[in-house]
Amino acid sequence: MGQTPDWIAVDWGTTHMRAWLMLHDGTILDRRDSDKGMGGLSRDQFEPVLTDLLSDLASDTKLPVIVCGMAGSRQGWAEAPYVAVPCVPPGGDAATRVASDHWDVRILPGVKQSNPADVMRGEETQIAGFLASEPDFDGILCLPGTHNKWVHISAGEIVSFRTFMTGEIFALLAEQSVLRHSVDTDGWDEAAFTAALSDTMSRPSDLAGKLFSLRAEGLLNDMPAAEAKSRLSALLIGSELAAAKPYWLGQQVVILGEGAVARAYEVALNAQAAMVRCVDAENMTLAGLTSAYSQLQESTS
Amino acid sequence: MGQTPDWIAVDWGTTHMRAWLMLHDGTILDRRDSDKGMGGLSRDQFEPVLTDLLSDLASDTKLPVIVCGMAGSRQGWAEAPYVAVPCVPPGGDAATRVASDHWDVRILPGVKQSNPADVMRGEETQIAGFLASEPDFDGILCLPGTHNKWVHISAGEIVSFRTFMTGEIFALLAEQSVLRHSVDTDGWDEAAFTAALSDTMSRPSDLAGKLFSLRAEGLLNDMPAAEAKSRLSALLIGSELAAAKPYWLGQQVVILGEGAVARAYEVALNAQAAMVRCVDAENMTLAGLTSAYSQLQESTS
Numbered sequence: 001m002g003q004t005p006d007w008i009a010v011d012w013g014t015t016h017m018r019a020w021l022m023l024h025d026g027t028i029l030d031r032r033d034s035d036k037g038m039g040g041l042s043r044d045q046f047e048p049v050l051t052d053l054l055s056d057l058a059s060d061t062k063l064p065v066i067v068c069g070m071a072g073s074r075q076g077w078a079e080a081p082y083v084a085v086p087c088v089p090p091g092g093d094a095a096t097r098v099a100s101d102h103w104d105v106r107i108l109p110g111v112k113q114s115n116p117a118d119v120m121r122g123e124e125t126q127i128a129g130f131l132a133s134e135p136d137f138d139g140i141l142c143l144p145g146t147h148n149k150w151v152h153i154s155a156g157e158i159v160s161f162r163t164f165m166t167g168e169i170f171a172l173l174a175e176q177s178v179l180r181h182s183v184d185t186d187g188w189d190e191a192a193f194t195a196a197l198s199d200t201m202s203r204p205s206d207l208a209g210k211l212f213s214l215r216a217e218g219l220l221n222d223m224p225a226a227e228a229k230s231r232l233s234a235l236l237i238g239s240e241l242a243a244a245k246p247y248w249l250g251q252q253v254v255i256l257g258e259g260a261v262a263r264a265y266e267v268a269l270n271a272q273a274a275m276v277r278c279v280d281a282e283n284m285t286l287a288g289l290t291s292a293y294s295q296l297q298e299s300t301s
Numbered sequence: 302m303g304q305t306p307d308w309i310a311v312d313w314g315t316t317h318m319r320a321w322l323m324l325h326d327g328t329i330l331d332r333r334d335s336d337k338g339m340g341g342l343s344r345d346q347f348e349p350v351l352t353d354l355l356s357d358l359a360s361d362t363k364l365p366v367i368v369c370g371m372a373g374s375r376q377g378w379a380e381a382p383y384v385a386v387p388c389v390p391p392g393g394d395a396a397t398r399v400a401s402d403h404w405d406v407r408i409l410p411g412v413k414q415s416n417p418a419d420v421m422r423g424e425e426t427q428i429a430g431f432l433a434s435e436p437d438f439d440g441i442l443c444l445p446g447t448h449n450k451w452v453h454i455s456a457g458e459i460v461s462f463r464t465f466m467t468g469e470i471f472a473l474l475a476e477q478s479v480l481r482h483s484v485d486t487d488g489w490d491e492a493a494f495t496a497a498l499s500d501t502m503s504r505p506s507d508l509a510g511k512l513f514s515l516r517a518e519g520l521l522n523d524m525p526a527a528e529a530k531s532r533l534s535a536l537l538i539g540s541e542l543a544a545a546k547p548y549w550l551g552q553q554v555v556i557l558g559e560g561a562v563a564r565a566y567e568v569a570l571n572a573q574a575a576m577v578r579c580v581d582a583e584n585m586t587l588a589g590l591t592s593a594y595s596q597l598q599e600s601t602s
Contacts, residue, residue, distance in 0.1 A: 117517035204506035216418035243510040
């Protein structure tokens with residue numbers, strides 16, 4: 001270990017956690033990963049996991065640790081109660097302080113909405129990071145993931161949002177349902193995706209009847225797995241886009257994400273003539289944590 | 302073991318199998334269950350499983366064994382190729398004979414449809430059983446299950462059908478998704494079911510956006526698990542009914558099924574002013590296998 005970091009940024013989700021060793025000036029000294037997500041930990045296991053991951057760091061001073069994500073849920077390290085919309089993405093001053101012998105830990109709150117009932121934990125920090133670089137943004141953020149979020153941003157605030165379980169449903173159907181036999185491939189068929197998306201957008205209520213057809217087409221007509229997988233994705237994303245239309249129609253949309261899933265949403269939204277661009281989600285998480293850290297430094301100096 | 306049966310009726314599905322020890326006159330001597338479904342067996346394991354389950358039966362004569370279900374699929378005991386609609390439910394004369402040292406085994410075929418692509422294996426035998434008692438039925442059969450089927454019957458034939466994965470999707474969402482925390486109960490809230498069904502039928506394309514709300518309502522507003530579970534069921538069944546409307550609207554509908562799931566479909570269809578009644582599905586399976594056996598007896602006598 002060379003230089004000692006000034007603080008630690010942590011994104012602690014359900015299935016994994018990431019830590020960045022940071023300097024005041026934004027330099028990243030190191031980035032570390034762990035599969036010790038919140039879902040597998042009891043309350044008293046969070047600090048040992050963190051200390052284990054950072055065991056090489058000097059322990060005579062309690063380094064600041066800024067945490068976002070599911071570690072702040074009721075079943076997590078310590079509950080960081082939700083802030084209600086409309087609100088600016090909660091920053092360092094809204095964080096919950098956690099007692100620790102080794103670290104100065106602050107956990108950022110999630111955001112809630114009463115009607116329709118909805119919650120986020122972690123995405124609000126990505127949003128804060130995005131708004132740090134584009135403070136005047138007015139429009140829609142789309143955050144693809146296990147639970148995809150559509151977020152309306154105006155005047156620096158989260159106005160409203162809606163969560164779709166599309167990513168989780170895709171994974172369950174593709175890996176555990178009878179469709180797993182039909183979509184078992186790393187391949188992708190963009191033409192099939194676009195065609196099935198267009199079908200679904202024009203008749204979203206047919207979704208339920210079209211899923212088993214993917215299996216039957218494989219059994220009877222040898223539909224290639226890449227086509228079946230792309231059509232499955234189009235059915236689910238198309239059905240989400242149909243329900244989320246009030247969010248994206250005629251709006252400026254920024255997708256916080258990268259890789260195949262973000263690309264699928266970009267293709268799908270482009271096919272609907274929406275104005276779309278993508279930005280890197282991990283960078284936004286780190287920018288949001290950095291913004292919370294800076295806010296705390298200012299308030300204590 | 303008392304009286305020796307004249308033949309064995311077998312319903313061999315993906316996750317379990319059932320055998321009935323039968324006399325010519327329709328008397329059931331015994332009924333036996335096994336969890337050795339087709340899904341966990343390789344081709345050469347079917348006969349040992351059967352012989353094991355019936356180990357007390359005299360083996361000097363090869364008893365007739367009539368099998369329906371997934372044992373006839375390509376990955377099963379022996380492939381019994383699909384018969385294409387429109388067709389009468391395939392009977393004993395369409396069965397595939399399987400070589401066996403101990404039994405005279407016949408496996409009944411499934412039914413396929415080209416457009417939209419669809420398949421059934423096992424349900425065709427329930428349909429044959431139903432038509433044995435109501436040969437003049439003209440209308441719709443609804444067969445709830447892991448993969449729910451809607452079947453148009455006219456002039457004794459299967460005219461067309463459509464499969465919905467509603468049962469499997471409900472199980473995946475209720476047991477394995479983030480919603481499992483919100484719907485973990487044996488309870489049921491029929492008022493919540495009926496209200497959510499009505500909502501879903503009027504706006505079926507909202508399905509994707511309403512699922513995560515069940516979780517958020519639990520976190521923010523302590524929605525009872527029985528209400529969340531009933532609403533989840535209503536979202537999925539409502540979405541199926543919306544897509545299957547051409548099948549049931551203005552038609553006579555018979556549900557082949559019993560228990561909570563069949564009851565949910567009955568309530569849902571009644572709420573849509575459809576003409577519905579329920580008949581026992583297991584009885585229909587046995588009646589269909591009996592009909593196939595009688596047909597074979599006649600053709601060999």
